[in-house]
Amino acid sequence: MSIATTDASTGETYTHRAWLDWAETSIERLQELWNSLDSMCAQIGADDGDQAQIAAIRAWQAEIEAVIASGRQMVADVNATQVPVGEAVAAAGGSANTPHKQYADEARSA
């Protein structure tokens, strides 16, 4: 990873495609953190560790799991309103990286 390149971690989302990349990457990171916490729970349990710590981590996992679920719901909701507009723009010969404003204008006029 070079710091001179733009990716999802920088949060630059001028287009819907970039916004989708950001959302998907963020959700994937949350899923990785969830997996890490799950592995930590298994490790602590295998080491006969503190059960209260396991319970606390499980609760944290539940929080992250809820955030992951709501993130996927967020992506689905946004796509439900914007993908049809984007397809219409693309069918009319528009750019593949349509800025958000065009989506919003099309959605308002629809």
Add this chain to the structure above:
Amino acid sequence: MASAPWSPTPRASDAVEIICILIITHLIMRAAAQAGADQARTEVRRAGDAIRRDLGARRSAAAGRLRSRLDAGRDAGPVYPLWWAWAALRGGSAVRRAWRQNRRPAETQGGRPGTNRSTTGPFSRIFGAAWRGGAYAWADARRQRAASTGQGQPQGTGSRARPGGTGRPKAVPVGVCERCGAVVALAALADATTRHGRTAKMCAACRAAVAGERQGDADDARPQAGPVDDPVDAEVVDDPPGATPDPELNTWDENTGNWSGGTDQTGVTPGVRCIECGELLTGMVCSNPECRLCPGYRDRRGLPVATNPQQWALPVRFCGCGRQLMPGTWCAVDATNADICLWCAQDHREVACRPREPVELAAIGDPIDADGNRMALSPDDRAPLATEAARIALTAAQGTPNDSPPAEPAGTQDGSAAPAALPAPTPTGDDEDMTCANGEVHTQADWADQSAAITGQLAGITDSAENMLRCLTAKEASRSQMTTAAAWADQVQAAMGYGQDVIADVNARQDPYVDAVQGAGGSDEVARPDYYDEM
């Protein structure tokens, strides 16, 4: 455009406009600086990750030492001599590469920040974030000014250029709704009665809401249609004075945060029973002298039993519900050994809650002598207490039925604690190092390192979400998308805050144990000594 004639004497309206301009300029500068600082923090974190990966990919000893210092959270910056050598090497390589390569298309596009470019540099992103923050503040100031002047579109030429030339419109008197706190026109406020009978000045929306609530209360209180026979044919007799209130009549009031419906005149804590004997609590303490949780309980020899936690100076602890645990309410839930208050224990009656043994209290607190003085325990005395407390907790967990879901390892003490659906840890490409991705937690120090790394990654998502929202604002994205994205970013931040609470709670419980073991000369298997040396 007509302008006001010049006058040698300053007018009050000029001073007001100058003050307004200064305030707006200050707001814009502050918004730009804050947005730039947020993005700079994101870039610093990202650069740190890139440096760490770069160091990990190199096999030199200097790179390995730098990486180990970075992973350990120790100084690896300008105060460290190797940092300068490394920075010089990397800087030289970057200059040589930049000298040889052609400019990227993104760099030749030109234009102000905000144009659609697939690749940008960190400084460009920081400047772009600051630009967007300032632009948002400027647009918001214009919007507020247009709203205050009553025009549909913002006018940037001042009040004297307003069509009609009638000058500044008369200010609308405003007031604050006493229910929701919204600032509305004074004419929109009116007296209304809340559902609790209190009169307050409310806006139109709150008046409608209160009217609906009062109507709902009236409907609930109205008797059902049709004659209903009294199922009990008995004479109503008043309760004798001092009778125990029926706990079923007590309800938890979400608005006041207290129990209501019962009576406190007898000193009885309404709705809460002792988990040992089922007696109603008095002042959050069991009052049954035959219950061993009661402070007045005596054993066969007539001596007080040391199950009363008031004999121990305990650290401040909290239940999972957030309530501070009071003396006399110390319990534990099986399979988790977590502190739980008696209020929550009521919800776990199907689970065998047990009071903490005196040894467990001694392991986490200090005993108090007859004069009320704290008796400090030496690490040598505390270490066996900690071991015995762990044995008691383990025995209790094994001897009680497990209420955890089958997929969780809580309560299982064998090596197959991992759930069946446990996904494989994410490979990192370096088998020798532990990261927050592989989840190897053998010591408390590992837990501290990895939990901090997870929190940092969550903070990275939150910071990138801020820039994402600024980009959506700059590109005039749809309101629903921005609202949804902002709400999700808030959820990520809430999950991070919850995780920080979990980390603090776990550390508060485990650090005293580890300190005791370390004080007694514990082995490296418990915790790394250098970790606590650094602490």
